[in-house]
Amino acid sequence: MKITLRTANNFEKVIERETPCTAEELVRELKGDFPYQILLCRKDGRPESLRTVLDHDCTVELLDLRNPTGNMAYQVSLTFLYIKAVHDVLGPNTRVIISNSLSKGLFTQIRTGGIDDNTAGKIASRMNALIRADAPFTGKRVNRSELEEFLNRFGRKDQTDLLNSSSDLKEAYLYTLDGETEVFYHMLVPSAGYLKWFEVRRYKNGMLLRFPHQSSPDMILPFEDQKQLYEAFSDAYHWDKIMRVEYAADLNKMINKNEYSDLVLLSEALHEKKIAEIAEEIKRLGKRIVLVAGPSSSGKTSFAKRLCIQLRVSGMRPLYMGTDDYFLERWQTPLLENGEKDFESIRAMDINLFTQQMNDLLAGKKVDLPVFDFKTGSKTFGIRFESLEPGQPVVLEGIHSLNPALTNGIAADLKYRIYISPLTQLNIDEHNRVPTTDGRLLRRMVRDYQFRGYDAKHTIHAWPSVRAGEEQNVFPYDINADIFFNSHCLYELTALKKYAKPLLEEITPEDDEYMEAQRMLDFLACFSEMPDDSIIPNNSLVREFIGGSVLM
DSSP states (O other), rough: EEEEEEESOEEEEEEEOOSSSSSHHHHTTTTGGOOOOOEEETTTTTEEEOOOEEEESSEEEEEEEEHHHHHHHHHHHHHHHHHHHHHHHHOOTEEEEEEEOSEEEEEEESSSSOOHHHHHHHHHHHHHHHHHTEEEOEEEEEEEHHHHHHHHOOOOOOHHHHHHHOTTTOOEEEETTEHHHHHHHHSSOGGGGOOOOOEEEEEEEEEEEOOOOOOOTTTTOOOOOOOHHHHHHHHOOOOOOOTTOOBHHHHHHHHHHHHHHHHHHHHHHHHHHHHHHHHHHHHHHHHOEEEEEOOOTTTTTHHHHHHHHHHHHHHHHOOOEEEEGGOOOOOOOOTTTTTBOSSSGGGGGOHHHHHHHHHHTTOOOOOEEEEEEETTTTEEEEEEEEEOOTTEEEEEEEEETTOHHTTTTSSSGEEEEEEOOOOOBBBBBSSOOOOOOHHHHHHHHHHIIIIIIIOOHHHHHHHHHHHHEEEEHHHGGGGOSSEEOOOOTHHHHHHHHHHHHHHHHHHTTSSTTTHHHHHHHHHHHHHHSSSOGGGGGGGOOTTTHSSSOOOO
16 A cells, blocks of 8 residues: 655655554654654544554555644643643542633642642652553543543533533544543544653742743754733633633523623623723823734734724824735835745835834824725825824734834834733643633634635634744733733623634534534534624624724
8 A cells, every 4th residue: 555644844655555554653663754743644634543544555644743733732741641640640539620711731730728939849750761661541432422421420510511502512532541530622642752842830829831832843842931811811800700601501501591692792891991001001001102013813903993992082183004004015015035025024014104104103193104005005194184182092013013123213112012812811721721722813813704705714724824933023021011901802702703613613524624624613512602693792802803993
Protein backbone atom coordinates (compact mmCIF):
# COMPACT_ATOMS: atom_id res chain seq x y z
CA MET A 1 0.00 0.00 0.00
CA LYS A 2 1.05 3.61 -0.56
CA ILE A 3 0.82 6.11 2.29
CA THR A 4 1.33 9.79 1.47
CA LEU A 5 2.53 11.85 4.44
CA ARG A 6 2.15 15.64 4.41
CA THR A 7 2.88 18.50 6.81
CA ALA A 8 2.01 22.19 6.84
CA ASN A 9 5.46 23.23 5.59
CA ASN A 10 4.94 21.51 2.22
CA PHE A 11 6.74 18.31 3.25
CA GLU A 12 5.41 15.33 1.30
CA LYS A 13 6.66 11.77 1.17
CA VAL A 14 5.15 8.59 -0.25
CA ILE A 15 5.91 5.45 1.72
CA GLU A 16 5.20 1.94 0.48
CA ARG A 17 4.38 -0.74 3.07
CA GLU A 18 3.39 -4.37 2.70
CA THR A 19 1.75 -4.65 6.14
CA PRO A 20 -0.46 -2.32 8.21
CA CYS A 21 1.31 0.17 10.48
CA THR A 22 0.46 3.12 12.70
CA ALA A 23 1.11 6.75 11.88
CA GLU A 24 3.28 6.88 15.00
CA GLU A 25 5.59 4.20 13.59
CA LEU A 26 6.05 6.17 10.37
CA VAL A 27 6.73 9.39 12.28
CA ARG A 28 9.43 7.64 14.32
CA GLU A 29 11.07 6.32 11.17
CA LEU A 30 11.15 9.84 9.68
CA LYS A 31 11.83 11.73 12.91
CA GLY A 32 14.64 13.80 11.44
CA ASP A 33 12.36 15.15 8.70
CA PHE A 34 10.13 17.17 11.07
CA PRO A 35 11.18 20.40 12.83
CA TYR A 36 8.75 19.90 15.73
CA GLN A 37 7.08 16.98 17.47
CA ILE A 38 4.12 15.52 15.59
CA LEU A 39 1.09 15.28 17.89
CA LEU A 40 -1.89 14.12 15.81
CA CYS A 41 -2.74 13.33 12.23
CA ARG A 42 -5.57 14.14 9.86
CA LYS A 43 -7.10 11.35 7.84
CA ASP A 44 -10.30 11.52 5.80
CA GLY A 45 -10.93 15.03 7.09
CA ARG A 46 -11.01 14.17 10.80
CA PRO A 47 -8.33 14.20 13.49
CA GLU A 48 -6.89 10.79 14.28
CA SER A 49 -4.52 9.55 16.94
CA LEU A 50 -1.02 8.75 15.77
CA ARG A 51 -1.80 5.22 16.90
CA THR A 52 -4.50 4.82 14.28
CA VAL A 53 -3.73 1.86 12.02
CA LEU A 54 -3.07 2.59 8.35
CA ASP A 55 -4.07 -0.44 6.29
CA HIS A 56 -4.84 0.91 2.81
CA ASP A 57 -3.72 3.57 0.34
CA CYS A 58 -4.29 6.94 2.02
CA THR A 59 -3.05 10.48 2.56
CA VAL A 60 -2.21 11.47 6.12
CA GLU A 61 -1.53 15.04 7.22
CA LEU A 62 0.78 15.23 10.23
CA LEU A 63 -0.02 17.95 12.78
CA ASP A 64 2.39 19.61 15.19
CA LEU A 65 1.83 22.37 17.74
CA ARG A 66 1.68 25.07 15.04
CA ASN A 67 -1.60 23.59 13.78
CA PRO A 68 -4.71 24.74 15.76
CA THR A 69 -5.92 21.16 16.23
CA GLY A 70 -2.49 19.94 17.26
CA ASN A 71 -2.13 22.91 19.58
CA MET A 72 -5.45 22.16 21.26
CA ALA A 73 -4.50 18.48 21.61
CA TYR A 74 -1.34 19.53 23.47
CA GLN A 75 -3.28 21.88 25.78
CA VAL A 76 -6.01 19.39 26.63
CA SER A 77 -3.53 16.52 27.11
CA LEU A 78 -1.38 18.68 29.38
CA THR A 79 -4.50 19.66 31.31
CA PHE A 80 -5.28 15.99 31.99
CA LEU A 81 -1.68 15.32 33.02
CA TYR A 82 -1.87 18.30 35.40
CA ILE A 83 -5.17 17.20 36.92
CA LYS A 84 -3.80 13.68 37.46
CA ALA A 85 -0.65 15.09 39.12
CA VAL A 86 -2.71 17.35 41.42
CA HIS A 87 -4.79 14.35 42.51
CA ASP A 88 -1.66 12.28 43.11
CA VAL A 89 -0.07 15.06 45.20
CA LEU A 90 -3.08 16.45 47.08
CA GLY A 91 -5.56 13.58 47.02
CA PRO A 92 -8.05 12.16 44.50
CA ASN A 93 -10.97 14.27 45.75
CA THR A 94 -9.19 17.62 45.27
CA ARG A 95 -11.21 19.88 42.95
CA VAL A 96 -9.27 21.30 40.03
CA ILE A 97 -10.89 24.04 37.93
CA ILE A 98 -9.42 25.06 34.58
CA SER A 99 -10.52 28.70 34.49
CA ASN A 100 -9.13 30.72 31.57
CA SER A 101 -6.13 31.55 29.42
CA LEU A 102 -3.49 33.80 30.98
CA SER A 103 0.22 34.58 30.46
CA LYS A 104 0.73 32.03 27.63
CA GLY A 105 -0.96 29.34 29.67
CA LEU A 106 -4.03 28.47 31.72
CA PHE A 107 -5.05 29.89 35.08
CA THR A 108 -6.30 27.08 37.30
CA GLN A 109 -7.81 26.91 40.75
CA ILE A 110 -7.16 24.13 43.24
CA ARG A 111 -9.92 23.98 45.85
CA THR A 112 -7.90 23.00 48.90
CA GLY A 113 -6.02 24.87 51.58
CA GLY A 114 -2.31 25.43 51.91
CA ILE A 115 -1.07 25.52 48.31
CA ASP A 116 2.22 27.36 47.80
CA ASP A 117 5.34 27.40 45.64
CA ASN A 118 6.35 24.02 47.06
CA THR A 119 2.99 22.61 45.94
CA ALA A 120 3.68 23.84 42.41
CA GLY A 121 7.05 22.06 42.49
CA LYS A 122 5.53 18.81 43.69
CA ILE A 123 2.87 18.90 40.97
CA ALA A 124 5.50 19.58 38.29
CA SER A 125 7.66 16.75 39.63
CA ARG A 126 4.78 14.29 39.42
CA MET A 127 3.98 15.45 35.88
CA ASN A 128 7.62 14.93 34.89
CA ALA A 129 7.58 11.44 36.38
CA LEU A 130 4.58 10.50 34.22
CA ILE A 131 6.31 12.06 31.19
CA ARG A 132 9.49 10.05 31.80
CA ALA A 133 7.39 6.90 32.14
CA ASP A 134 5.63 7.84 28.88
CA ALA A 135 2.31 6.99 30.54
CA PRO A 136 -0.26 6.36 27.78
CA PHE A 137 -3.51 8.23 27.26
CA THR A 138 -5.85 5.35 26.45
CA GLY A 139 -9.32 6.20 25.27
CA LYS A 140 -11.87 6.48 22.53
CA ARG A 141 -14.73 8.57 21.21
CA VAL A 142 -17.96 7.38 22.83
CA ASN A 143 -21.60 7.93 21.93
CA ARG A 144 -24.21 9.54 24.16
CA SER A 145 -25.41 6.31 25.77
CA GLU A 146 -21.84 5.24 26.63
CA LEU A 147 -21.12 8.69 28.04
CA GLU A 148 -24.32 8.60 30.07
CA GLU A 149 -23.42 5.17 31.47
CA PHE A 150 -19.98 6.41 32.53
CA LEU A 151 -21.32 9.61 34.12
CA ASN A 152 -23.98 7.71 36.06
CA ARG A 153 -21.19 5.71 37.69
CA PHE A 154 -18.30 8.13 38.00
CA GLY A 155 -19.24 11.59 36.72
CA ARG A 156 -19.26 14.92 38.48
CA LYS A 157 -22.43 17.01 38.77
CA ASP A 158 -21.23 19.58 36.22
CA GLN A 159 -20.67 16.82 33.63
CA THR A 160 -23.99 15.07 34.32
CA ASP A 161 -25.91 18.35 34.23
CA LEU A 162 -24.29 19.19 30.89
CA LEU A 163 -25.37 15.92 29.30
CA ASN A 164 -28.91 16.30 30.63
CA SER A 165 -29.21 19.90 29.45
CA SER A 166 -27.85 19.57 25.91
CA SER A 167 -29.73 17.37 23.44
CA ASP A 168 -27.10 18.08 20.74
CA LEU A 169 -24.31 16.51 22.79
CA LYS A 170 -23.98 13.14 21.04
CA GLU A 171 -20.32 12.21 21.53
CA ALA A 172 -17.29 12.86 23.71
CA TYR A 173 -13.90 11.33 24.44
CA LEU A 174 -13.21 9.13 27.47
CA TYR A 175 -9.51 8.98 28.32
CA THR A 176 -7.63 7.14 31.07
CA LEU A 177 -4.20 8.11 32.42
CA ASP A 178 -2.55 5.93 35.06
CA GLY A 179 -5.88 4.71 36.43
CA GLU A 180 -7.76 8.05 36.25
CA THR A 181 -10.51 8.58 33.67
CA GLU A 182 -11.83 11.92 32.45
CA VAL A 183 -14.26 13.29 29.85
CA PHE A 184 -12.91 15.59 27.14
CA TYR A 185 -14.26 17.07 23.91
CA HIS A 186 -11.01 16.98 21.97
CA MET A 187 -8.62 14.20 20.99
CA LEU A 188 -5.46 13.80 23.11
CA VAL A 189 -1.90 12.96 22.16
CA PRO A 190 -0.86 9.27 22.47
CA SER A 191 1.06 9.52 25.74
CA ALA A 192 2.56 11.80 28.38
CA GLY A 193 5.96 11.54 26.69
CA TYR A 194 4.71 13.97 24.03
CA LEU A 195 4.31 16.74 26.64
CA LYS A 196 7.91 17.72 27.28
CA TRP A 197 7.40 21.46 27.51
CA PHE A 198 5.41 22.96 30.39
CA GLU A 199 5.68 25.09 33.52
CA VAL A 200 3.63 25.05 36.74
CA ARG A 201 3.78 28.38 38.55
CA ARG A 202 2.04 29.64 41.68
CA TYR A 203 0.01 32.75 40.77
CA LYS A 204 -2.43 34.86 42.83
CA ASN A 205 -5.00 32.49 44.34
CA GLY A 206 -4.32 29.65 41.93
CA MET A 207 -1.76 28.04 39.63
CA LEU A 208 -0.62 28.81 36.11
CA LEU A 209 -0.14 25.86 33.77
CA ARG A 210 2.02 27.22 30.97
CA PHE A 211 2.80 25.56 27.62
CA PRO A 212 4.54 26.42 24.33
CA HIS A 213 3.09 29.05 22.04
CA GLN A 214 2.35 28.22 18.41
CA SER A 215 5.15 30.55 17.36
CA SER A 216 7.70 28.65 19.52
CA PRO A 217 6.61 25.01 19.73
CA ASP A 218 9.73 23.74 21.50
CA MET A 219 10.09 26.19 24.38
CA ILE A 220 8.23 28.00 27.17
CA LEU A 221 8.27 31.73 26.52
CA PRO A 222 9.34 34.07 29.34
CA PHE A 223 6.64 34.76 31.93
CA GLU A 224 4.69 37.97 31.43
CA ASP A 225 2.48 39.10 34.30
CA GLN A 226 -0.84 40.12 32.71
CA LYS A 227 -2.34 41.78 35.78
CA GLN A 228 -5.11 43.67 33.98
CA LEU A 229 -6.16 40.57 32.06
CA TYR A 230 -6.28 38.59 35.33
CA GLU A 231 -8.46 41.29 36.90
CA ALA A 232 -10.79 41.32 33.86
CA PHE A 233 -11.27 37.56 34.07
CA SER A 234 -11.79 37.84 37.84
CA ASP A 235 -14.54 40.41 37.29
CA ALA A 236 -16.18 38.13 34.72
CA TYR A 237 -16.04 35.19 37.14
CA HIS A 238 -17.59 37.36 39.87
CA TRP A 239 -20.49 38.44 37.63
CA ASP A 240 -21.04 34.91 36.33
CA LYS A 241 -21.51 33.74 39.91
CA ILE A 242 -23.90 36.60 40.66
CA MET A 243 -25.99 35.56 37.63
CA ARG A 244 -25.66 31.90 38.72
CA VAL A 245 -24.11 30.79 35.45
CA GLU A 246 -20.71 29.16 36.00
CA TYR A 247 -20.81 26.38 33.39
CA ALA A 248 -22.57 25.54 30.14
CA ALA A 249 -25.23 23.47 31.91
CA ASP A 250 -26.33 26.48 33.98
CA LEU A 251 -26.84 28.51 30.82
CA ASN A 252 -28.56 25.63 29.03
CA LYS A 253 -31.11 25.24 31.81
CA MET A 254 -32.13 28.89 31.43
CA ILE A 255 -32.42 28.55 27.66
CA ASN A 256 -34.36 25.27 27.86
CA LYS A 257 -36.84 26.72 30.38
CA ASN A 258 -37.20 29.95 28.38
CA GLU A 259 -35.91 31.91 31.37
CA TYR A 260 -33.05 33.75 29.69
CA SER A 261 -34.52 37.23 29.18
CA ASP A 262 -33.28 38.47 32.57
CA LEU A 263 -29.83 37.04 31.81
CA VAL A 264 -29.68 38.96 28.52
CA LEU A 265 -30.79 42.20 30.14
CA LEU A 266 -28.39 41.80 33.07
CA SER A 267 -25.47 41.11 30.71
CA GLU A 268 -26.30 44.20 28.69
CA ALA A 269 -26.78 46.31 31.81
CA LEU A 270 -23.33 45.23 33.01
CA HIS A 271 -21.80 46.39 29.73
CA GLU A 272 -23.62 49.71 29.93
CA LYS A 273 -22.49 50.22 33.53
CA LYS A 274 -18.86 49.56 32.64
CA ILE A 275 -18.98 51.85 29.60
CA ALA A 276 -20.56 54.63 31.68
CA GLU A 277 -17.81 54.26 34.30
CA ILE A 278 -15.13 54.54 31.60
CA ALA A 279 -16.81 57.67 30.22
CA GLU A 280 -16.84 59.28 33.67
CA GLU A 281 -13.16 58.41 34.14
CA ILE A 282 -12.25 60.02 30.80
CA LYS A 283 -14.14 63.18 31.80
CA ARG A 284 -12.60 63.26 35.29
CA LEU A 285 -9.07 62.94 33.92
CA GLY A 286 -9.66 65.44 31.11
CA LYS A 287 -8.44 63.07 28.39
CA ARG A 288 -8.71 64.27 24.79
CA ILE A 289 -7.52 61.28 22.71
CA VAL A 290 -9.35 58.04 23.55
CA LEU A 291 -7.74 55.03 21.87
CA VAL A 292 -9.66 51.75 21.49
CA ALA A 293 -7.88 48.60 20.30
CA GLY A 294 -8.39 44.86 20.42
CA PRO A 295 -8.18 41.70 18.32
CA SER A 296 -10.54 40.75 15.51
CA SER A 297 -14.24 40.48 16.39
CA SER A 298 -13.90 42.15 19.76
CA GLY A 299 -16.76 44.55 19.09
CA LYS A 300 -14.51 47.61 18.83
CA THR A 301 -16.88 49.61 16.61
CA SER A 302 -20.00 49.05 18.72
CA PHE A 303 -18.08 49.71 21.92
CA ALA A 304 -16.55 52.95 20.60
CA LYS A 305 -19.95 54.25 19.50
CA ARG A 306 -21.58 53.31 22.80
CA LEU A 307 -18.73 55.05 24.60
CA CYS A 308 -19.42 58.17 22.54
CA ILE A 309 -23.05 58.08 23.70
CA GLN A 310 -22.01 57.80 27.35
CA LEU A 311 -19.53 60.64 26.90
CA ARG A 312 -22.37 62.76 25.56
CA VAL A 313 -24.46 61.80 28.60
CA SER A 314 -21.54 63.09 30.70
CA GLY A 315 -21.79 66.45 28.95
CA MET A 316 -19.01 65.95 26.41
CA ARG A 317 -19.21 66.06 22.61
CA PRO A 318 -16.86 63.33 21.33
CA LEU A 319 -15.68 63.01 17.74
CA TYR A 320 -15.67 59.37 16.54
CA MET A 321 -13.00 58.24 14.07
CA GLY A 322 -11.51 55.01 12.74
CA THR A 323 -7.77 54.69 12.18
CA ASP A 324 -8.42 52.72 8.95
CA ASP A 325 -8.84 56.06 7.17
CA TYR A 326 -5.13 56.66 7.71
CA PHE A 327 -3.78 53.87 5.53
CA LEU A 328 -0.97 54.79 3.17
CA GLU A 329 -1.86 54.97 -0.50
CA ARG A 330 -1.86 51.44 -1.86
CA TRP A 331 1.22 52.04 -3.99
CA GLN A 332 3.06 53.11 -0.82
CA THR A 333 2.09 50.02 1.18
CA PRO A 334 5.17 48.10 2.40
CA LEU A 335 5.77 44.54 1.22
CA LEU A 336 6.23 41.29 3.09
CA GLU A 337 9.16 38.98 2.39
CA ASN A 338 7.01 37.03 -0.07
CA GLY A 339 6.28 40.18 -2.05
CA GLU A 340 2.67 40.58 -0.90
CA LYS A 341 1.47 43.91 0.47
CA ASP A 342 1.58 44.14 4.27
CA PHE A 343 -1.77 45.70 5.19
CA GLU A 344 -1.70 44.48 8.80
CA SER A 345 1.38 46.18 10.24
CA ILE A 346 1.80 49.70 11.59
CA ARG A 347 4.06 50.35 8.57
CA ALA A 348 0.91 50.51 6.42
CA MET A 349 -0.33 53.56 8.35
CA ASP A 350 0.23 57.18 7.35
CA ILE A 351 1.55 58.12 10.79
CA ASN A 352 2.80 61.56 9.78
CA LEU A 353 -0.62 62.65 8.49
CA PHE A 354 -2.35 61.11 11.51
CA THR A 355 -0.09 62.94 13.99
CA GLN A 356 -0.40 66.26 12.20
CA GLN A 357 -4.20 66.09 12.00
CA MET A 358 -4.69 64.97 15.62
CA ASN A 359 -2.54 67.82 16.90
CA ASP A 360 -4.34 70.28 14.62
CA LEU A 361 -7.68 69.10 16.01
CA LEU A 362 -6.41 69.43 19.58
CA ALA A 363 -5.30 72.98 18.74
CA GLY A 364 -8.84 73.86 17.63
CA LYS A 365 -8.09 73.99 13.91
CA LYS A 366 -10.56 72.89 11.23
CA VAL A 367 -9.21 69.73 9.61
CA ASP A 368 -10.00 68.00 6.31
CA LEU A 369 -10.13 64.40 7.50
CA PRO A 370 -9.45 61.63 4.96
CA VAL A 371 -11.88 58.89 4.00
CA PHE A 372 -10.06 55.80 2.75
CA ASP A 373 -11.56 54.10 -0.30
CA PHE A 374 -10.67 50.41 -0.05
CA LYS A 375 -11.67 49.77 -3.67
CA THR A 376 -9.25 52.30 -5.13
CA GLY A 377 -6.69 52.03 -2.32
CA SER A 378 -6.56 55.77 -1.90
CA LYS A 379 -7.53 58.47 0.62
CA THR A 380 -10.21 60.94 -0.45
CA PHE A 381 -10.34 64.48 0.95
CA GLY A 382 -12.95 67.23 0.90
CA ILE A 383 -15.69 65.02 2.38
CA ARG A 384 -15.34 65.41 6.14
CA PHE A 385 -14.27 68.66 7.81
CA GLU A 386 -14.08 68.63 11.60
CA SER A 387 -12.86 70.82 14.43
CA LEU A 388 -12.84 70.38 18.20
CA GLU A 389 -14.11 72.69 20.90
CA PRO A 390 -12.03 73.07 24.09
CA GLY A 391 -12.19 69.84 26.09
CA GLN A 392 -13.92 67.89 23.31
CA PRO A 393 -12.40 64.37 22.99
CA VAL A 394 -11.67 62.22 19.96
CA VAL A 395 -12.57 58.51 20.17
CA LEU A 396 -10.34 56.48 17.83
CA GLU A 397 -10.70 52.75 17.22
CA GLY A 398 -8.42 50.43 15.28
CA ILE A 399 -6.03 47.53 15.76
CA HIS A 400 -2.97 49.81 16.07
CA SER A 401 -4.48 52.29 18.52
CA LEU A 402 -2.39 51.07 21.48
CA ASN A 403 0.85 50.88 19.51
CA PRO A 404 3.00 53.79 20.76
CA ALA A 405 4.40 54.22 17.24
CA LEU A 406 1.01 55.56 16.10
CA THR A 407 0.64 58.24 18.77
CA ASN A 408 4.19 59.10 19.84
CA GLY A 409 3.73 62.57 18.38
CA ILE A 410 0.75 63.33 20.68
CA ALA A 411 1.16 64.50 24.26
CA ALA A 412 1.02 61.48 26.61
CA ASP A 413 -1.15 63.17 29.25
CA LEU A 414 -3.97 63.64 26.73
CA LYS A 415 -4.29 59.92 25.86
CA TYR A 416 -6.60 57.32 27.41
CA ARG A 417 -6.08 53.76 26.14
CA ILE A 418 -8.72 51.01 26.17
CA TYR A 419 -8.11 47.37 25.29
CA ILE A 420 -11.23 45.41 24.37
CA SER A 421 -11.66 41.65 23.95
CA PRO A 422 -14.41 39.07 24.59
CA LEU A 423 -12.89 37.23 27.57
CA THR A 424 -14.92 34.03 27.78
CA GLN A 425 -15.11 33.01 31.45
CA LEU A 426 -18.01 30.59 30.94
CA ASN A 427 -16.62 27.07 30.50
CA ILE A 428 -18.11 23.73 29.48
CA ASP A 429 -17.34 22.13 32.84
CA GLU A 430 -14.62 22.23 35.50
CA HIS A 431 -11.99 20.66 33.25
CA ASN A 432 -13.06 21.76 29.74
CA ARG A 433 -12.88 25.44 28.84
CA VAL A 434 -14.10 27.56 25.95
CA PRO A 435 -11.09 29.41 24.50
CA THR A 436 -11.57 33.13 23.98
CA THR A 437 -10.21 32.60 20.47
CA ASP A 438 -13.10 30.25 19.63
CA GLY A 439 -15.64 32.82 20.76
CA ARG A 440 -14.04 35.42 18.48
CA LEU A 441 -13.89 32.99 15.56
CA LEU A 442 -17.63 32.31 15.90
CA ARG A 443 -18.35 36.02 15.98
CA ARG A 444 -16.25 36.65 12.87
CA MET A 445 -17.74 33.66 11.03
CA VAL A 446 -21.29 34.89 11.58
CA ARG A 447 -20.43 38.50 10.68
CA ASP A 448 -18.48 37.45 7.57
CA TYR A 449 -21.51 35.56 6.28
CA GLN A 450 -24.10 38.15 7.31
CA PHE A 451 -22.37 41.26 6.01
CA ARG A 452 -19.30 40.40 3.93
CA GLY A 453 -20.47 37.54 1.71
CA TYR A 454 -17.91 35.01 3.00
CA ASP A 455 -18.76 31.44 3.94
CA ALA A 456 -17.43 29.66 7.04
CA LYS A 457 -14.77 27.88 5.00
CA HIS A 458 -13.27 31.22 3.99
CA THR A 459 -13.31 32.51 7.59
CA ILE A 460 -11.65 29.39 8.99
CA HIS A 461 -9.04 29.41 6.21
CA ALA A 462 -8.14 33.05 6.89
CA TRP A 463 -8.15 32.72 10.68
CA PRO A 464 -4.50 31.61 11.14
CA SER A 465 -3.23 34.66 9.26
CA VAL A 466 -5.59 36.86 11.26
CA ARG A 467 -4.20 35.36 14.48
CA ALA A 468 -0.63 35.83 13.27
CA GLY A 469 -1.36 39.50 12.63
CA GLU A 470 -2.82 39.88 16.11
CA GLU A 471 0.24 38.30 17.70
CA GLN A 472 2.40 40.87 15.98
CA ASN A 473 0.23 43.98 15.97
CA VAL A 474 -2.29 43.76 18.83
CA PHE A 475 -1.36 41.52 21.76
CA PRO A 476 2.12 42.99 22.42
CA TYR A 477 0.52 46.35 23.21
CA ASP A 478 -2.29 45.37 25.58
CA ILE A 479 0.07 46.20 28.47
CA ASN A 480 -0.18 49.85 27.42
CA ALA A 481 -3.91 49.95 28.18
CA ASP A 482 -5.28 52.08 31.00
CA ILE A 483 -8.25 49.73 31.26
CA PHE A 484 -9.49 46.41 29.85
CA PHE A 485 -13.08 46.08 28.66
CA ASN A 486 -14.54 42.57 28.45
CA SER A 487 -16.95 42.56 25.51
CA HIS A 488 -18.15 39.00 26.10
CA CYS A 489 -21.85 38.54 26.80
CA LEU A 490 -22.65 35.59 29.01
CA TYR A 491 -25.46 34.43 26.74
CA GLU A 492 -23.76 34.97 23.37
CA LEU A 493 -22.72 31.39 22.48
CA THR A 494 -26.36 30.32 22.61
CA ALA A 495 -27.28 33.22 20.31
CA LEU A 496 -24.41 32.67 17.87
CA LYS A 497 -25.08 28.93 17.61
CA LYS A 498 -28.24 29.42 15.51
CA TYR A 499 -26.22 31.30 12.89
CA ALA A 500 -22.91 29.43 13.05
CA LYS A 501 -24.04 25.81 13.16
CA PRO A 502 -25.57 25.62 9.63
CA LEU A 503 -22.52 27.43 8.21
CA LEU A 504 -20.15 24.91 9.79
CA GLU A 505 -22.27 21.97 8.64
CA GLU A 506 -21.82 23.07 5.01
CA ILE A 507 -18.09 22.26 5.17
CA THR A 508 -17.45 18.75 3.80
CA PRO A 509 -14.76 16.13 4.55
CA GLU A 510 -13.07 17.03 1.27
CA ASP A 511 -12.39 20.57 2.53
CA ASP A 512 -9.16 21.36 4.38
CA GLU A 513 -11.27 23.30 6.90
CA TYR A 514 -13.44 20.29 7.77
CA MET A 515 -11.44 19.24 10.84
CA GLU A 516 -11.65 22.70 12.42
CA ALA A 517 -15.35 22.95 11.54
CA GLN A 518 -16.03 19.64 13.30
CA ARG A 519 -14.12 20.78 16.37
CA MET A 520 -16.25 23.91 16.52
CA LEU A 521 -19.43 21.88 16.11
CA ASP A 522 -18.31 19.56 18.91
CA PHE A 523 -18.01 22.37 21.42
CA LEU A 524 -21.18 24.11 20.17
CA ALA A 525 -23.02 20.85 20.86
CA CYS A 526 -22.47 21.54 24.56
CA PHE A 527 -24.69 24.64 24.36
CA SER A 528 -28.42 24.93 23.79
CA GLU A 529 -29.61 27.28 21.06
CA MET A 530 -31.41 30.49 22.00
CA PRO A 531 -34.83 30.05 20.34
CA ASP A 532 -35.60 33.77 20.04
CA ASP A 533 -32.89 36.43 19.92
CA SER A 534 -35.29 39.36 19.55
CA ILE A 535 -34.76 40.03 23.27
CA ILE A 536 -31.17 41.15 22.51
CA PRO A 537 -31.16 44.98 22.48
CA ASN A 538 -30.39 46.69 19.18
CA ASN A 539 -27.33 48.43 20.65
CA SER A 540 -25.80 45.20 21.98
CA LEU A 541 -22.25 44.34 20.93
CA VAL A 542 -23.63 40.96 19.85
CA ARG A 543 -25.78 42.76 17.25
CA GLU A 544 -22.58 43.81 15.47
CA PHE A 545 -22.25 40.15 14.44
CA ILE A 546 -25.79 38.74 14.13
CA GLY A 547 -27.32 41.90 12.66
CA GLY A 548 -29.96 44.39 13.75
CA SER A 549 -27.57 46.92 15.31
CA VAL A 550 -28.49 50.60 15.40
CA LEU A 551 -24.80 51.45 15.81
CA MET A 552 -23.45 50.17 12.49
